[in-house]
Amino acid sequence: MSDVPPEAPIDAPKTVPPRPAAGGGSPFTPGPERFHPVAGVAAWVLPGLGHVLLGQPRRAAAVAVGVLGLFFGGLLVGGIDTVDSREDRLWFYVHALTGPVAFGADWLNQNRFKAWVLEPTGGGRPLEVFRSSHADEVRVDAPQNGQMPWPVLQRSPQWGDDDRFTGPRGAGKSIGKVNEVALLMCALAGMMNVVALLDAAFNRRRPEAELYGKGASTS
Amino acid sequence: MTTMLAYTLAWRPFIDPMNAHDWWFLLIFPVAMLVSIAWKAVRVDDVRRLPRAAGVMTIQVVLAMLGLGLAAYIGLVVVLPILAGLAR
Numbered sequence: 658m659s660d661v662p663p664e665a666p667i668d669a670p671k672t673v674p675p676r677p678a679a680g681g682g683s684p685f686t687p688g689p690e691r692f693h694p695v696a697g698v699a700a701w702v703l704p705g706l707g708h709v710l711l712g713q714p715r716r717a718a719a720v721a722v723g724v725l726g727l728f729f730g731g732l733l734v735g736g737i738d739t740v741d742s743r744e745d746r747l748w749f750y751v752h753a754l755t756g757p758v759a760f761g762a763d764w765l766n767q768n769r770f771k772a773w774v775l776e777p778t779g780g781g782r783p784l785e786v787f788r789s790s791h792a793d794e795v796r797v798d799a800p801q802n803g804q805m806p807w808p809v810l811q812r813s814p815q816w817g818d819d820d821r822f823t824g825p826r827g828a829g830k831s832i833g834k835v836n837e838v839a840l841l842m843c844a845l846a847g848m849m850n851v852v853a854l855l856d857a858a859f860n861r862r863r864p865e866a867e868l869y870g871k872g873a874s875t876s
Numbered sequence: 877m878t879t880m881l882a883y884t885l886a887w888r889p890f891i892d893p894m895n896a897h898d899w900w901f902l903l904i905f906p907v908a909m910l911v912s913i914a915w916k917a918v919r920v921d922d923v924r925r926l927p928r929a930a931g932v933m934t935i936q937v938v939l940a941m942l943g944l945g946l947a948a949y950i951g952l953v954v955v956l957p958i959l960a961g962l963a964r
Contacts, residue, residue: 683921685921685922687921713923715923715926716917716918716923716926719913719914719916719917719923719926719930720914720917720918722910722913722914723910723911723912723913723914723915723917724914726906726910726913727907727910727911727914729890730906730907730910732890733889733890733894734893734894734896734903735893735894736890736891736892736893736894737890737891738893770891830893831893832893833897834897834900835893835894835895835896835897835900836893838896838900838903838907839893841907842903842907842910845907845910845911849911849914849915850914852914852915852918853914853917853918856918862921865923868922869924
């Protein structure tokens with residue numbers, strides 16, 4: 658029988674005093690690998706939550722800062738249009754790895770900011786397109802002529818002509834390098850969350866309360 | 877000018893895209909830092925070493941990107957024209 662103590666269960670009390678590893682080795686020596694499916698799922702639900710359940714709140718905080726910082730950083734740079742399951746479907750598959758927060762951002766984009774517009778087709782019947790707004794468009798919740806689905810995008814008479822704008826505006830279309838960086842940031846958030854998720858699901862570390870003692874400084 | 881001013885004033889964080897078209901490359905710094913924090917959060921044994929480890933990795937990533945950019949510049953602007961000249 659191994660002299661290495663089994664890793665503490667997920668719901669272990671966090672007031673265990675610090676103690677060295679069995680055998681006098683480093684307290685950071687990894688224990689036997691165990692599968693924590695609940696921690697893995699929790700890590701997807703909210704980045705860092707898996708490590709919280711494993712008794713590693715400081716590590717969880719760092720995961721949350723990194724993953725959510727990348728995701729919301731991407732939204733800050735590229736706007737809500739960055740997360741778009743219709744126009745950027747392949748990117749969205751990666752963004753979705755960040756968890757429900759990505760689905761929430763996509764829902765907001767689809768249901769609160771994007772709208773229908775008639776796109777000219779060069780002589781033929783205009784196409785009804787569901788897309789993000791342009792800078793000179795406003796989102797109107799009522800049908801313009803009764804033939805279009807709603808909401809629709811209309812060119813704002815105040816925007817662009819008078820340098821003034823009023824009324825509800827759709828989210829601006831994210832384009833160019835800014836859009837590329839924003840897409841990349843949200844995708845990196847998803848990929849880093851997979852790394853954190855796997856680390857939580859197959860964790861070999863001891864709870865932080867056991868390593869540092871309750872309330873110990875991390876500095 | 878007034879149009880640009882209106883754009884800036886009208887910018888709604890997290891909804892509208894940021895007007896970073898002139899300085900998008902500077903976003904390498906927060907991206908490298910946040911990736912380093914997330915990566916080192918699951919790599920360091922002692923979580924107290926995380927800030928230093930993440931800082932070192934951030935610098936490494938930024939320097940690596942600069943190096944790749946420099947290598948690409950040299951390859952495309954210096955080496956490739958020389959090779960093209962030799963081929964004539």
